[in-house]
Amino acid sequence: MKPETTLKNILNFTKIEHTAFSLPLIFTGAWLGAGNRPPALDVIILIVVAAVGARVFGMSMNRIFDRHIDRLNPRTANRELPAGKMDLTQASAVAGGGLLLYLAACWALGGWCPILAPIPLVPLLGYSLLKRFTPLCHFGIGLCLALAPLGAFVAASGHTRFTWPVLLFSGFVFFWLSGADIIYALMDIDHDRSHDIHSLPARLGFDGALRVAGAVHLTALGILIAVVRTLNGGLTAWIVLAVAAVFFALMYVPAIPVPKRFFPISTLAGIAGALVPMVA
Template sequence: MIGIIFATEMEAQPFLDRGGPEGVVTVICGMGMEAARIATEELIEKYDITTIINAGVCGALINRIERGAVYRVSMVSTEHLKAGVNVGIGIGLKRLVTVDEPVFEPKRKKELSKYGELVDMEGYAVARVCEAHNIPCILIKGVTDFGDGSGKADIQQHIASVSETVAEKVDGASRSVATKRDAPSTLKKLRSFTKVEHTIFSLPLLFAGAWLGAGGMPSIKVLLLIALVGLGARTFGMAINRIFDKNIDAKNPRTKNRELPSGKLTLAQGYGVALVGIVIYFVGCVLLGTTVLKLSLVPLVPLALYSLLKRFTPLCHYGIGICLGLAPLGAFVAVTNSLVFTPEVVLLAIFTFCWISGFDIIYALMDIDFDRENKIRSIPAALGASGAQLVAAITHLVSFAALVLLWMSVGGTFSFMALLVSAGAFGAAYLQSIPVHVRFFPISAIAGIAGALVVLLG
């Protein structure tokens, strides 16, 4: 199902008159980011949405744009939160800034032009919700005015004709999406299922553990094998987690579109992914030597079981902390073939354990109501949002304290800069103006990578 969101009836009517392809539901959300956010959430919850198109009129922030022109958007942001959402790649696409009030003053227009060429009042909210639900989003905007003193009159004069042009573009885009939606590649579905790209952000912590074991840079061969083991372990863990949580995910509006509950992948395919991950993991362990192979079952236990913890204890977030906290220790063993850990690698493991555990608590804030209704154990469900963020903050203070001690042992000027970046990311995790899913990713990744760089740049 394709969801199409317009702010006003006047913008939507030309498209509604066209009819559009089958499998399209059109919503008029009202003006403003909050109205757009609510409408997008409700659309996703009510229908099996595969793509959302937000369309309508906008203002131009630079004079070389023509009135009546219709553009696809490449990135949308707000003036307060510069971390935008990427919604398109291609030649001729424009950047969009979403604001709370219409722009009719040249001074305001000039300020906003630093962030984009177009301005609207809904696009960012729609794109953020789509990003949180892993749903593709297309923004199509037609220019009615230039954000100056004549803006109100220009909108009234040109909204009808521009909306006709927008409707034509939306009709073409929706038909194009409709022809492609029924046959997403298996590779794309598997990539989404395993979130392979997220593995990249855990590799620096593995490499940091190896670095401490070698007293410097290990051989390229060892680093590649460690990366292989990390990829296999994470693939196995993610697949098992999604398999165990299939029925829970199906009930949760936020996760019901995931591959297993939505039927995009079968349970057999899910187990197949887990099997591939475990094979990759053991191949890497064998190539890293006897000591690693003997200990190879140790990380698999928490990887296989941590997703079950939410059925029994609100401390489940620390289960994933154990999984990732073992990573630098395992890399250390891969290099040294010894279980005699140095204080530095222990501090790195503590940092990693508390870093991801705290961010997992923050991530669970998105499901606090669902968890309570379905008796899912989590710290937010048990303590509420404020209590959960306090626990997460204490956990992160321990993490950062371990990182400071680590820097005092191995660090230098460049690693101190990484320490400051990590501190900034930890702080950003508690800014309420930043959406929870953004605080979890990419902010958590920034904190973790910077923590690893404290070692790698030391």
């Protein structure tokens, strides 16, 4: 296989470009950890490296665990493992490389970071397994990303004395992504029911799952309001929050196809939400 083909397969396998959409959430945690200002450049670089490594590890393990499920789903059958574009050894090497990158960045950040580094690995390793046991699996991926701003806070502050704004913001991330993942799973209702895959859409149906996602996202917006109030945010913060609310609302417009509700609309809702504490 040509080197450029191998590289392309790895990039597609890990969806590395999607890391860019989680970085604003991570930067917000670092911003709050540095005392509502930008952290030192070297800290930012190491936080980004850690985020990339963690995502590569988590996504790779997700693809490895789900390779047999993906083979049965027409929407995912062309992914690298089920389509034979990569083998299990290559996939495991990519996962191991992401893990080493993450741990190296945590070690370089020092302080509490290498001590706490194993904690995010548990949900990163296990979230994709939850769909085999519980329809609440969507909240597993929400937990994975909710830990990211907390980790960035520790990296930028050098301590674990979490402030209310970063704890609330982490809660926003949890509910935002969990709700978005429920919407994402709407695309696989029939497949999930046919193959005993647990998800809220498979359990509750299209409309029932949308109602749950709506309640989850209303919770996310309520928490974001609490963030603004806690930080005594001004007009700019409220305007940005209103923009985030518009994107949240667009996820429930029937005329918009489900794939677009998840990406880019849910992503834009998360990015707008991430900007709120930084402009408050």
